[in-house]
Amino acid sequence: MGHIKEPDGVDFIIESPPLTDKEREKISEFIRKQKIKAKNRKIKSTQRRKDKVI
Numbered sequence: 001m002g003h004i005k006e007p008d009g010v011d012f013i014i015e016s017p018p019l020t021d022k023e024r025e026k027i028s029e030f031i032r033k034q035k036i037k038a039k040n041r042k043i044k045s046t047q048r049r050k051d052k053v054i
Contacts, residue, residue, distance in 0.1 A: 006012055019027070 004012075
Protein backbone atom coordinates (compact mmCIF):
# COMPACT_ATOMS: atom_id res chain seq x y z
CA MET A 1 0.00 0.00 0.00
CA GLY A 2 1.42 3.37 -0.94
CA HIS A 3 1.50 6.68 0.82
CA ILE A 4 -0.90 9.37 -0.41
CA LYS A 5 0.89 12.69 -0.70
CA GLU A 6 -1.10 15.84 -0.03
CA PRO A 7 -1.04 18.27 -2.93
CA ASP A 8 0.48 21.69 -2.19
CA GLY A 9 -2.03 23.98 -0.51
CA VAL A 10 -4.47 21.17 0.34
CA ASP A 11 -4.95 19.69 3.81
CA PHE A 12 -6.83 16.44 4.28
CA ILE A 13 -8.70 16.81 7.55
CA ILE A 14 -11.15 14.07 8.47
CA GLU A 15 -13.66 14.72 11.21
CA SER A 16 -16.25 12.14 12.09
CA PRO A 17 -19.29 12.83 14.24
CA PRO A 18 -19.18 11.37 17.77
CA LEU A 19 -20.78 7.97 18.26
CA THR A 20 -24.10 7.67 20.02
CA ASP A 21 -24.42 5.35 23.01
CA LYS A 22 -26.45 2.93 20.86
CA GLU A 23 -23.75 2.84 18.14
CA ARG A 24 -21.00 2.39 20.70
CA GLU A 25 -22.88 -0.54 22.27
CA LYS A 26 -23.42 -2.20 18.86
CA ILE A 27 -19.71 -1.95 18.09
CA SER A 28 -18.77 -3.34 21.50
CA GLU A 29 -21.16 -6.27 21.06
CA PHE A 30 -19.75 -7.02 17.60
CA ILE A 31 -16.17 -7.03 18.93
CA ARG A 32 -17.20 -9.24 21.85
CA LYS A 33 -18.79 -11.78 19.47
CA GLN A 34 -15.77 -11.78 17.16
CA LYS A 35 -13.40 -12.45 20.07
CA ILE A 36 -15.52 -15.41 21.20
CA LYS A 37 -15.69 -16.75 17.64
CA ALA A 38 -11.90 -16.41 17.20
CA LYS A 39 -11.23 -18.10 20.53
CA ASN A 40 -13.40 -21.12 19.62
CA ARG A 41 -11.99 -21.48 16.11
CA LYS A 42 -9.52 -24.30 15.53
CA ILE A 43 -6.30 -23.46 13.75
CA LYS A 44 -6.30 -25.62 10.65
CA SER A 45 -3.00 -24.42 9.18
CA THR A 46 -1.06 -25.65 12.25
CA GLN A 47 -2.78 -29.01 12.08
CA ARG A 48 -1.81 -29.38 8.41
CA ARG A 49 1.84 -28.67 9.17
CA LYS A 50 1.84 -31.39 11.82
CA ASP A 51 0.37 -33.87 9.33
CA LYS A 52 3.07 -33.12 6.73
CA VAL A 53 5.97 -33.58 9.15
CA ILE A 54 7.13 -37.19 9.01
